């Protein structure tokens with residue numbers, strides 16, 4: 001593990017994403033960026049926040065969210081606010097994936113409407129990946145995995161036995177709607193999972209496979 005190489009990777013990814021947003025903003029009013037939560041993107045968020053952009057024309061959403069309070073420790077929205085929406089980047093429009101409803105099933109329709117109203121196709125969808133091959137909240141053991149892989153609804157409430165909280169995820173169909181797709185991962189373990197994903201085709205076993213043909217630009221560091 002190397003903090004330096006992860007920082008360099010984050011800076012390279014931030015520059016590539018900023019450039020993609022600039023290219024799209026030269027021909028459209030607003031550009032949409034889809035980011036992932038978890039721990040990997042933190043240095044990327046900080047690097048992107050430092051990039052010069054017309055942030056007031058940038059929309060940001062998450063690929064998925066845990067159904068927790070927006071200021072809760074496990075909230076991806078909290079992470080985005082703390083690390084990405086800082087300085088000039090605070091002018092971006094951030095659209096959270098949670099509502100005041102008690103469950104994601106109750107909130108899913110309102111979230112889907114919000115999501116559908118954004119500037120699709122996204123400029124960039126940045127995906128993360130877990131050691132089990134999940135991406136967004138498309139986990140191999142999600143009860144709604146088949147639905148989330150097949151539906152044309154923008155967002156799906158998911159229950160996943162391996163995860164402590166219920167979640168909401170953008171559907172695979174919605175995550176496909178982008179000009180560019182990036183996989184941002186670090187560490188040898190995840191590189192090995194990606195190699196495994198590339199050598200097979202069962203999406204339900206390793207859901208990241210649903211995006212390998214996007215094409216998916218991989219940003220990896222040890």
Ligand SMILES: O=C(O)C(O)[C@@H](O)[C@H](O)[C@H](O)COP(=O)(O)O
Pocket residue numbers: 036037038039040041063064065066076127128129130134135136137
């Ligand atoms: O909310 C989340 O957890 C995600 O969006 C998720 O899909 C994440 O990208 C992977 O779990 C990798 O997470 P790490 O970066 O923490 O390894």
